[in-house]
Amino acid sequence: MTTRSAHPSRRVRTRRTLGHTSTAAVAAAFAALVCFAGSSNAAKAGSTQTLTASADTYLRSGAPDTNEGGAPFTMLRASGENRTLVSFSESQIQAAAGTGRLISATLTFPITQNSNNWGSTGRTVSVYRLTSPWSEGNGYVQGAQPPNRGTGAGATWNCATDANIATQATDCSGVTAWTMGKPSQPQLHPWVEPATSSALIQNGQTGALSFDVTPDVQAFLAGTAQNDGWIVKKDVEGDSGQVQFGSKEGGSPAQLVLTVASSADTTPPSAPANIGGRGYSRSVGTQAPT
Numbered sequence: 001m002t003t004r005s006a007h008p009s010r011r012v013r014t015r016r017t018l019g020h021t022s023t024a025a026v027a028a029a030f031a032a033l034v035c036f037a038g039s040s041n042a043a044k045a046g047s048t049q050t051l052t053a054s055a056d057t058y059l060r061s062g063a064p065d066t067n068e069g070g071a072p073f074t075m076l077r078a079s080g081e082n083r084t085l086v087s088f089s090e091s092q093i094q095a096a097a098g099t100g101r102l103i104s105a106t107l108t109f110p111i112t113q114n115s116n117n118w119g120s121t122g123r124t125v126s127v128y129r130l131t132s133p134w135s136e137g138n139g140y141v142q143g144a145q146p147p148n149r150g151t152g153a154g155a156t157w158n159c160a161t162d163a164n165i166a167t168q169a170t171d172c173s174g175v176t177a178w179t180m181g182k183p184s185q186p187q188l189h190p191w192v193e194p195a196t197s198s199a200l201i202q203n204g205q206t207g208a209l210s211f212d213v214t215p216d217v218q219a220f221l222a223g224t225a226q227n228d229g230w231i232v233k234k235d236v237e238g239d240s241g242q243v244q245f246g247s248k249e250g251g252s253p254a255q256l257v258l259t260v261a262s263s264a265d266t267t268p269p270s271a272p273a274n275i276g277g278r279g280y281s282r283s284v285g286t287q288a289p290t
């Protein structure tokens, strides 16, 4: 498979498909995008490029000093308020954009386990841009046999960076602490309201859950926002609904799919025969997973 989504109609179809929550459609789109990511060819201007998460973990209000950065999944669920964190390398985002113009950025989470307890009409999950740096950590406790609290620093419910995740103490203060609770005081939270975007998740849904994060990535590229990644949580966290997403450690990390046009390209792409021949030869480098 070529890395170039050279034919305009194919590219448009892919982007439209990602906007739906139809299981089959999302699964098909995700499979196609994974195929793009697997190629070693340098991406070209006007192409769709896929980055893989550089850090992922999830937070648990029910275990507020426990890190799950080494888990083979991330999770959302009502019991103990599980929330997913993910971030992508700023240098990889910059390299992927190059001097081009960002058309779209889609954050995609592969669904690896759906508990199918989302009510009869599904529930809404939203992604927010984080405003605090955090540390992934290497703990794997929930569901692990045996549990491994991990070593060193990592994110927890209480701490953006808990200095010692091996202990059940809150080892952070000041800039390394954050406020995940206090729902009536949103100004204390380390994320931007309102949500960047939302998606519906339903019983029986497989494939992937995707969010449009174009404005956030545009802000990263423009230098008007710091790239601290995103947090994903259910809009009503007390409602039933549990899902696991793939993680780096599980071999199926979240992906950031960027569609970038050449900075000189102000018109839709021309026929495939013209691409690469004149003005489309800029190489932006291969995005290897980290």
Ligand SMILES: [Ca+2]
Pocket: 055, 056, 057, 068, 069, 070, 071, 136, 247, 248, 249
């Ligand atoms: Ca991880």
